[in-house]
Amino acid sequence: MLSEKHIGFIGAGNMAEALIRGLVKPSGVVPQAQIAASDTSNNRLTLIGDTYNIRTYQENKAVIESSEVIILAVKPQVIHAVLQEIAASVDETKLVISIAAGVKIERIQQILPTARVVRTMPNIAALVHAAMTAISAGARATQEDMETASDIFNAVGESVIVEEKLMDAVTGLSGSGPSYIFHIINALADAGVKVGFSREIALKLARQTVFGSAKMAIETNEHPMKLRDMVTSPGGTSITGVYMLERDGVTAALINAVEAATRRSQELGG
Ligand SMILES: NC(=O)c1ccc[n+]([C@@H]2O[C@H](COP(=O)([O-])OP(=O)(O)OC[C@H]3O[C@@H](n4cnc5c(N)ncnc54)[C@H](OP(=O)(O)O)[C@@H]3O)[C@@H](O)[C@H]2O)c1
Structure with a gap:
């Protein structure tokens, strides 16, 4: 005990x-x-x-x-x-x-x-x-x-x-992961400023959206694609945004980031 x-x-x-x-x-x-x-x-x-x-x-x-x-x-x-x-x-x-x-x-x-x-x-x-x-x-x-x-x-x-x-793979995903998510929060806030919010409001919208989405994924324990389907109505705004994320390679970018950080951890560990 x-x-x-x-x-x-x-x-x-x-x-x-x-x-x-x-x-x-x-x-x-x-x-x-x-x-x-x-x-x-x-x-x-x-x-x-x-x-x-x-x-x-x-x-x-x-x-x-x-x-x-x-x-x-x-x-x-x-x-x-x-x-x-x-x-x-x-x-x-x-x-x-x-x-x-x-x-x-x-x-x-x-x-x-x-x-x-x-x-x-x-x-x-x-x-x-x-x-x-x-x-x-x-x-x-x-x-x-x-x-x-x-x-x-x-x-x-x-x-x-x-x-x-x-x-080393843990370091690449959850160890270094907070830095990726902070980067993504900042990128979402930049987007918010671009579509017309003050930096302060944009940051508030961005970080609470990341927090709320993570909380929902944890508390429901549902597959994230099922949760994504819940909010992507046919011909709507969310699927339009998701299409742009995929067109610009967000999945590949995250996989590359985790793989590169894993390799870097291997190099540093000697
Ligand atoms: N921070 C993270 O996100 C994170 C994540 C995963 C793993 N870790 C690991 O956690 C460990 C601690 O990180 P940390 O961020 O807590 O570092 P930290 O704040 O620098 O804490 C280390 C402490 O150990 C003291 N210290 C130095 N030499 C010592 C000695 N010979 N005997 C006893 N104490 C001594 C340091 O004192 P002085 O400042 O006076 O040198 C300092 O207060 C590291 O090995 C790191 O790799 C950290």
Whole structure:
């Protein structure tokens, strides 16, 4: 049961804060006394400690000692140094969950050979508790470990379990996806300005339309083409607009974007 686990964050930056907020939110997934965080920045620790009423430490090892679930929430550039620093304190009793983009399980397991390792890829929408997170099991991770990881990320959105070889594809779709959608919101707002609205009204129309459409797709769980059929009346405005999207290659553009970002993630991961 997640509510009984002691959870420690190594790195108390933006993603760690989003997860902590999700875990301690009013419904209280995990009691605050069971959550700890460490960071190199004292200011950051004071802010996180005061805001969420959790334990904070300057020493990463102090978090390891008091936690059975350890979330590696530092940038990929510093993960190697952090792993070496904590290696002596991490054994098979620890579940280590990494959120570091592009860092393979094998690399973590080389330095923490006995730990149960899980790799995840959340997205920026964790900040508003609407993240999409993919989760992959390391060879030593148990079924219970995967449930623990799913419970943690479900506190800030939705999660799926995928094989690690698909993590670059996850980065290409849901990891980088918010940037595509922000771009599309801006493009819709540009269109709004072109047909006569102020920028402010155009943006409001665009972003609420994207939000409402996503909410409808999620809540009805209907195939998006069925939902599209509901609003495209014969000879009407919607089908006229959809025809232009297809004529100008929107489907191909999105497929190309996801494929290119997936390839870029493979290149960066080396
Ligand atoms: N943000 C996203 O959308 C997103 C999405 C998916 C995955 N991720 C992954 O999430 C991880 C964290 O990202 P973030 O956006 O939360 O970064 P962040 O805000 O920079 O947080 C990282 C924190 O770790 C601290 N830190 C640096 N070195 C440390 C050390 N040796 N020991 C302990 N703490 C240390 C940093 O302090 P200083 O600032 O003082 O260096 C910072 O407060 C990254 O690996 C990233 O790949 C992020």
